[in-house]
Amino acid sequence: MSYLLFSAGSALLCTFLLLVASPPTSHSDVRTDMEKLDALRRTIQKGRFSEAGSQTNWECELCEVGVTILKKTYGENKFQDEVAAALTQLCILSKLQDKTMCTGFTKEFKHEIVTIIGQTPLSSAEVCGLVVSDCSGPYDPTKFWKVTLPNTPKPPVTPPKPPKPGAPxxxxxxxxxxxxxxxYKPGANAYCGEYLCCRANSPAGKEGPKPAGKWGDYRYCxxxxxxxxxxxxxxxxxxxxxxxxxxxxxxxxxxxxxxxxxxxxxxxxxxxxxxxxxxxxxxxxxxxxxxxxxxxxxxxxxxxxxxxxxxxxxxxxxxxxxxxxxxxxxxxxxxxxxxxxxxxxxxxxxxxxxxxxxxxxxxxxxxxxxxxxxxxxxxxxxxxxxxxxxxxxxxxxxxxxxxxxxxxxxxxxxxxxxxxxxxxxxxxxxxxxxxxxxxxxxxxxxxxxxxxxxxxxxxxxxxxxxxxxxxxxxxxxxxxxxxxxxxxxxxxxxxxxxxxxxxxxxEYDTKEAYNMSSMTPADWDKFIQRLEKDTELFKTFYRYMYKSQRTDQPFTQKRRTAVICDLKTARSNDPSMCTLTPEVTWKDLQNYRTANRLC
Missing domain, CATH: 3.60.21.10 (Metallo-dependent phosphatases)
Incomplete structure (x- = not known):
């Protein structure tokens, strides 16, 4: 199922695309912005990305024009309603989701998106630098604040040791x-084309009925x-x-x-x-x-x-x-x-x-x-x-x-x-x-x-x-x-x-399954090093990572690199601990995260 509607940047992009389906006619000062947006829409719909640069470039440009329009027209309920109607209509026509979900998303998020974009002190470029991957505004406002740490010196570090045998x-x-x-209803369709299924009103979906089990279902339930x-x-x-x-x-x-x-x-x-x-x-x-x-x-x-x-x-x-x-x-x-x-x-x-x-x-x-x-x-x-x-x-x-x-x-x-x-x-x-x-x-x-x-x-x-x-x-x-x-x-x-x-x-005991004598941070670092070299160990870890069930994702070196990168990276948007090659780029790893995101 498309993640489009659940990413902040993509959801905003979706809104902006839809604006041009029913542009407000009472704002002559945004006519130029609307013309830009309409030109981008037509280029994208025809698949002529080269005319608008790379896909990232047109996403960024689309985002900036759309944010500008929302900022100029913020506060007018009539305009919000026009946006909502256009959003619902084009969501349905483009088959992003079915009519029920398109209508629901519009109702849920209309007020929030318009209010926040209208009130944010950030420029359009800065907003898009935050919510769309790889867009960069004049500066990234998230980098300009730091928590004040106390002046108390950091105590000398004593590496933790495993407890003695028999310790409590x-x-x-x-x-x-x-x-x-x-x-939840047993027997309801578990693969219905919506973000949540297994309910009495879940539609049949393209593949026909997929009955849900009594105790749950592996699919969208x-x-x-x-x-x-x-x-x-x-x-x-x-x-x-x-x-x-x-x-x-x-x-x-x-x-x-x-x-x-x-x-x-x-x-x-x-x-x-x-x-x-x-x-x-x-x-x-x-x-x-x-x-x-x-x-x-x-x-x-x-x-x-x-x-x-x-x-x-x-x-x-x-x-x-x-x-x-x-x-x-x-x-x-x-x-x-x-x-x-x-x-x-x-x-x-x-x-x-x-x-x-x-x-x-x-x-x-x-x-x-x-x-x-x-x-x-x-x-x-x-x-x-x-x-x-x-x-x-x-x-x-x-x-x-x-x-x-x-x-x-x-x-x-x-x-x-x-x-x-x-x-x-x-x-x-x-x-x-x-x-x-x-x-x-x-x-x-x-x-x-x-x-x-x-x-x-x-x-x-x-x-x-x-x-x-x-x-x-x-x-x-x-x-x-x-x-x-x-x-x-x-x-x-x-x-x-x-x-x-x-x-x-x-399912498993960690020390036994991974042959670990203890579990200090240093031990986990050694474990990651083993994952990088031992394919069978990685496959075991990967199976347990998905609770001994998910088998729809074949083993690849790119997937292995992405998983290990995540294990070593406790800072978001930080590639410094990852092994990057021409075959496995930082963008590849970001795409892996997006594809495997559950929110």
Missing amino acids: VSRVLFLSDVHVDLL DTPLWTLENLLQHLAQKQSEFDYAIWTGDIPPHNIWNQSRSDQLNALNIVSDMILKYLKIPIYPSLGNHESAPVNSFPPPFVSGKDSISWLYDALAETWTHWTPVSTKSNIERGAFYSVLVRPGLRLISINTNYCYNLNWWLLLNTTDPAGQLQWLTQQLQQAEDKGEKVHIIGHIPPGIDCLSAWSWNYYRIIDRYESTVAAQFFGHTHRDHFELFYDMKNRTRPTNIAYIGPSVTTYQYMNPGYRVYEIDGNYPESSMQVVNQQTYIMNLTEANLTDKPTWQL
């Missing part, structure tokens, strides 16, 4: 990306509520093994063309109540990009009135404080982040990575440290360092994936400064099972930290449902608090649908 171990449950579909309940029943029976749980967001399903605030709050309440029913252990949540309506829409605190995100953050504060101290409530209401002492010596910090997300268009109004979150994080880490605490950071979107450059690079600086304090990081979002390794900023050779990226509960797309258990160096003096091992569990969906007896089973 804490077990931490990890859940992410449940994406529960309350309208999310998690049935009864499958989540089955997982929680399974976990309830073994919860005495867990010290606490991490839950890194994305609760609603992928019907992102037809969601409301009440839909999202309903999903939050139903899933939270079910978790409360079955799990009686502490749970530390973070916020996913799907919790808002429209999807990915997270205005910073300075945006007030009807566009404010307080409707969601206030609800989160009420829900999350079932598990977190009341003292966290004010920060959750302000920015959906918080800090909590898990036990003496171990602090957990939950961050809101939607404030780095390159599909959160509200950041175009001001990209500089939204909600002051990174400055707050720095203060929290300094306090932890002063007290001798170790810190675990949790969030939804991994810092090296889908984040705006300035936020991502500032976060990298923070981790570099506090490498002796930050013992582990945990993220979700990609639905896959992998990691990102951090290296020192002086020469980028010494591994300093690791962000673990855990598997999704949802099957979306072509993966078994899964969860993770992390083994943490336990509660004793001088504990490193680092991850010492991990196990991933899956439900074999094919078997569950055939037998109607779902079981959750160990």
Whole structure:
């Protein structure tokens, strides 16, 4: 399915293309811009890209002209309605999506796109430099801010050592990306031509009916509520093994063309109540990009009135404080982040990575440290360092994936400064099972930290449902608090649908499967070096990355290079750790990420 409608740049481009289908006639001052746009449209439709330069060049030019038009005509509701009507009409005619989805997307995103483009202080070239790959304006505003680090000198670094045999171990449950579909219907079409299927009203699609299984489906379908309940029943029976749980967001399903605030709050309440029913252990949540309506829409605190995100953050504060101290409530209401002492010596910090997300268009109004979150994080880490605490950071979107450059690079600086304090990081979002390794900023050779990226509960797309258990160096003096091992569990969906007896089973134990004696950052760096040389090991890792299911992507050296590049790159838009050749370029790796993005 085309990713066109779900990329910030491409969605904007789509809007601008559609403007020319029904241009507003009341603006003589934009007539020249309209003529440019119409000429570009005709050139593109005829496939004569050479007349407009490379594809990237015409995308950039198209973007800039379209942004200029929106800026000049911002604030006129009649014009917004004309844009919406044109958008819907041409989306249908060009068969980007079906009529239902085209109409829904227009309704969901019209106000947001027009409002943000109309209000942003950035020029048209600067906007397009942010949202369209390879466009560069007069300057990139994301590069012109830095978080202030304290003057306190960085303590001498002592490389972490594996714990002694027999040392206490804490077990931490990890859940992410449940994406529960309350309208899932067994037997409904699972390949319907829409972004989410397996519902009673899912159309047949070009290939005819593809009936969905009872417990879920590998195709364009999310998690049935009864499958989540089955997982929680399974976990309830073994919860005495867990010290606490991490839950890194994305609760609603992928019907992102037809969601409301009440839909999202309903999903939050139903899933939270079910978790409360079955799990009686502490749970530390973070916020996913799907919790808002429209999807990915997270205005910073300075945006007030009807566009404010307080409707969601206030609800989160009420829900999350079932598990977190009341003292966290004010920060959750302000920015959906918080800090909590898990036990003496171990602090957990939950961050809101939607404030780095390159599909959160509200950041175009001001990209500089939204909600002051990174400055707050720095203060929290300094306090932890002063007290001798170790810190675990949790969030939804991994810092090296889908984040705006300035936020991502500032976060990298923070981790570099506090490498002796930050013992582990945990993220979700990609639905896959992998990691990102951090290296020192002086020469980028010494591994300093690791962000673990855990598997999704949802099957979306072509993966078994899964969860993770992390083994943490336990509660004793001088504990490193680092991850010492991990196990991933899956439900074999094919078997569950055939037998109607779902079981959750160990997919693999990391140290055993990868023949690792320990799991320090240095050990993971050695593991990456092995992946680069050992084809069979890479194939094993790749199979587990997709939870022992996805087989539709043949093994290629380009794919291998891209995967390894991602493992070594915890900064977005940073090719410095990647092996680039004439056959495998940075653009190739970016295209791989786009093709494999699940949002």
